[in-house]
Amino acid sequence: MPGLRLESVGNAVLAPLDLTLAPGEAVAVLGPSGAGKSTLLRIVAGLLPHRGRVFLGNEPMTGRAPHRRPIGYMSQDLHLFPHLSVAGNLHLPLLFTGLSRAERTARVAQTLKTCAIAHRATRRPAHLSGGERQRAALARALVRGPRLLLLDEPFSSLDPTTRRTLWREFDTLRRAAGMTALIVTHDPEEAAALADRTVTLRAGELHEERTTPPCFSSTTRRCAAC
Amino acid sequence: MRALSLLAWAPLALIVATILGALAALALHLPLATLTAALADPETHFALALSLRTSLAALLIALALGVPSAYLLARRRFPGKAVVETILDLPMVTPPLVAGIGLLFLLGRDGPIPALGREMLFAPAGVVLAQAYVATSVVTRSARAAFGAIDPGFAANAGTLGLPPFWAFLLVEVPMAGRALLSAAILGWARALGEFGATLMVAGATRFHTETLPMAIFLNIASGRTDVAIACALVLLGLAFALLLAIRLLAGERADPMTEAPDARLAA
Incomplete structure (x- = not known):
């Protein structure tokens, strides 16, 4: 049973794409600005209409309202309630x-x-x-x-030291909880630090898949060069 | 340089002096004993009570209709939205007398809903109708600006956190717009309290029946009882001052309703 499965998911911005995440797997979506990374997350969160089908485990999510999806979504702007x-x-x-x-x-x-x-x-x-x-x-x-965590540029606005600290802490936390995660970032270093696997979106199309670069230790999740 | 600086203050000083001058002239026109007697006059009491009752009823109507409408206007796009928004603004720029004539014809014997007119025209219900007509416009416009200033991403985020849309609106967007909505309500209430022209047309000016504070001023000035007119004017001014002061005082931060925690800044 997959953690997350997307079948021909797309809309006006995003070309139809297929993507499967194993349970407990973290996948980073890399790509330049405007590639459709955030759109993909918003589709999975139920915030945008789309074509294709979204499954969480074997459970169909398509057409289900955002508040009925067992998903944690952290937007780029955070949107912490100020009151x-x-x-x-x-x-x-x-x-x-x-x-x-x-x-x-x-x-x-x-x-x-x-x-x-x-x-x-x-x-x-x-x-x-x-x-x-x-x-x-x-x-x-x-x-x-x-059951699924969606993170949109989660630590982009922080200084390098704080970012690396949070990368380590988040990775430990996610692995301990066995949580599946789809993480959008434009930073290959962040992708490597947080994810088991990386996919790249360019102009709305999924172009390549690769695993975490070898310079990242599988135990500490830290780049040897960092 | 000093002369230029003084010149810069002159317009402000002129405006403030004119307002204070008019208020002082009104307040000092009567000897204190006459003013006290006029304030205790049953007609003043009736006008104050009717004004408070009708304006609060009008405010409730304005909030019930204006807040959901404002949210829709702030969040949704639909064909003819600009025309709808312009129509909603009309009561604010139309002379109240004109609005009153319109309402009179709408509810009159030859209008489309004469049955409702029989209940409302020249009755306290008509006062509420006229006040609600102008207050709704003020509330809708102010509330629309309040909701429009909130990033829709907050409501979307609340949805992904498990909050159904209505609760996201009630627990996230309304509190975030809270002070602006309260200001809108106070402005709408102040507008309803001071409403005269439309009320005159729809409810008439009958002593001890449809006699609101502005109507009492009109009736008593017309009949030469300036003492009651001035007393009613001062009461209206006092209410307006209190309402405006309330808006100013809304700046204070409130406790977190989710945890009832004290203000974090004070604790920090």
Whole structure:
């Protein structure tokens, strides 16, 4: 059973493409600006109409509303809700999960701790640093325990040191949870650090697939040259 | 240089002085004892009570109709949208008397819905109708600007986090537009409180029946009872000042409703 399967998925921007992710596999989508990378993620998240079919495991997602998909999506702009604290941003996705308030509070606390942002739980997004905002957005995407994680240029606006730290932390976290992930980036180094496999989108077409470059250690997920 | 600097302040000083001058002239026109008696007059009390009741009812109608309409206008594209938006703005630029005549003919004996007209015309319900007519336009326009300023990506993101569209609207977009929506409501309420022309046409000017504060000013000036007219004018001014001050005070940050956490900046 695949983690994610796309069959002839496309729209006005994206040529029909097929892509399969194994359960627990992370695939990076590389490509220049305007290639359709974010469009692909938005289609999988259910935010854009499209042709073709999307499956999560064997479950068809096509035509299913975004809020009914067991997916965690972290957009490039993060879109942390400014009127809520970091903890509030994590509480909101749990409102319709059937968990009691105590269970929600415990889940939020655990996720904040896992993403190393618990010390900023009461802060509003406007009062966080760039790295803290990324951690908060990642925690929010993870809090419902999604089966698939969609990350759009997740750490693009950070300084190199913070980026590498977050790459390592995210990779460890994702592997521990066995989570399937589709990650959009324009940075080959980021793709190699976060993903098991890389595909390239150019002018709306899927051009090549390759595995992580050998310079990246399979255990530390770090480039020997970094 | 100093003369130039003084010159730059002159227009502002002139505007403020004119407003304060008019207010002071109004407030100081009557001896304090006469003013106090006029403020205690049953007619002033009736006008104040009717104004508050009708304007609040009009505000509720304006919010119920204006907020969803504003959201639709801010988020959806449809053929003829520019024409619809222009029509919605019309009540703000049309003289209220003209709007009142239109409503009178619409609901009158020869209009398409005379049955409704029998209930509303020259009755307190007509006051509500006239006030709602102008307040809805103000609320819709302000709320549309409020929703338009919010990146639709927030609602889309809320959807991917498991929030159904209605709840994403209620828990994300409405709070994000919260202060602007509250300002829209206050502006709409202020406009309803001060409505005169359309009310005169639709509800008439009958003492102790359709006598709102502006109507009381009109009736008492016309009949020479300037004391009650001035008392009503001062009450209207006081209400308008309080409403405008409320808008200014809305700048304060509120606690997070999801966690009831104290303001993070204070805690930090």
